[in-house]
Amino acid sequence: MSELLKIEGLSAGYGEAVVLQGVSLSLAEGETLALLGRNGTGKTTLINTLAGATRQHAGTVALGGVALHRLPAHERAAAGIGWVPQERNIFKSLTVHENLTAVARPGRKGATAAPWTPDKVYAMFPRLAERKTNLGTQLSGGEQQMLAVGRALVLNPRLLLLDEPLEGLAPIIVEELLRAIRRITREEGLSAIIVEQHPQAILAISDQAAVLDRGTVVHTGTAASLSAQPELLDRLLGVAR
Numbered sequence: 747m748s749e750l751l752k753i754e755g756l757s758a759g760y761g762e763a764v765v766l767q768g769v770s771l772s773l774a775e776g777e778t779l780a781l782l783g784r785n786g787t788g789k790t791t792l793i794n795t796l797a798g799a800t801r802q803h804a805g806t807v808a809l810g811g812v813a814l815h816r817l818p819a820h821e822r823a824a825a826g827i828g829w830v831p832q833e834r835n836i837f838k839s840l841t842v843h844e845n846l847t848a849v850a851r852p853g854r855k856g857a858t859a860a861p862w863t864p865d866k867v868y869a870m871f872p873r874l875a876e877r878k879t880n881l882g883t884q885l886s887g888g889e890q891q892m893l894a895v896g897r898a899l900v901l902n903p904r905l906l907l908l909d910e911p912l913e914g915l916a917p918i919i920v921e922e923l924l925r926a927i928r929r930i931t932r933e934e935g936l937s938a939i940i941v942e943q944h945p946q947a948i949l950a951i952s953d954q955a956a957v958l959d960r961g962t963v964v965h966t967g968t969a970a971s972l973s974a975q976p977e978l979l980d981r982l983l984g985v986a987r
């Protein structure tokens with residue numbers, strides 16, 4: 747499998763504050779990475795850095811051979827980044843359909859799966875199809891999250907970044923989103939990095955896992971092997987047993 751993402755010696759933060767220090771990670775095309783760690787260990791900062799929303803102090807990030815770290819944030823969607831931030835950031839004054847059509851980009855050359863269009867998003871999330879003409883303000887938290895994921899998909903990204911996509915959602919919606927994420931990554935073959943507080947649910951649908959602690963990578967390996975070692979997982983996440 748060819749390498750899609752290569753992060754080397756990455757240090758980044760906010761203003762003069764350095765949060766990530768010497769982070770190196772790689773991800774193969776078509777794989778999903780579960781990015782885990784206790785609160786405040788730098789997971790969101792890493793996702794935001796890939797999206798170009800932090801200050802990068804050192805290191806390189808290559809996406810499909812393109813030097814992502816040299817691109818301003820507004821050029822990263824064209825380079826292949828589909829970002830679903832923790833705050834969702836949907837356009838609340840636009841309808842569901844307008845949210846999707848406002849950002850849609852054509853599919854990528856050479857992509858094997860059919861390109862993501864608003865209709866393909868509606869087929870994935872029938873709840874959104876029912877709410878096509880509703881404004882962002884009229885959506886539940888789960889519907890907003892589905893729309894945020896859909897909006898990243900219609901960019902036809904090479905790498906989907908999901909920052910705590912299940913946070914604060916009712917169990918039934920969590921199940922629906924997990925099924926959709928599995929379809930997007932497994933059946934559609936889209937590469938993704940998923941930050942989550944529910945490690946087992948995410949490890950079950952990921953290929954690789956990385957754990958951050960105080961802004962550095964303290965563990966990398968396959969998701970299956972970390973999932974099979976609950977004591978190691980608890981230790982890495984600082985959970986008392």
Ligand SMILES: Nc1ncnc2c1ncn2[C@@H]1O[C@H](COP(=O)(O)OP(=O)(O)OP(=O)(O)O)[C@@H](O)[C@H]1O
Nearest residue numbers: 760763765783784785786787788789790791792958
């Ligand atoms: N906008 C910001 N300005 C300055 N410091 C920040 C900012 N956002 C986060 N930090 C700091 O960066 C560190 C890492 O935070 P980050 O949000 O990346 O962690 P996290 O692992 O995603 O945690 P959580 O699970 O709580 O979201 C924390 O010490 C936090 O206080």
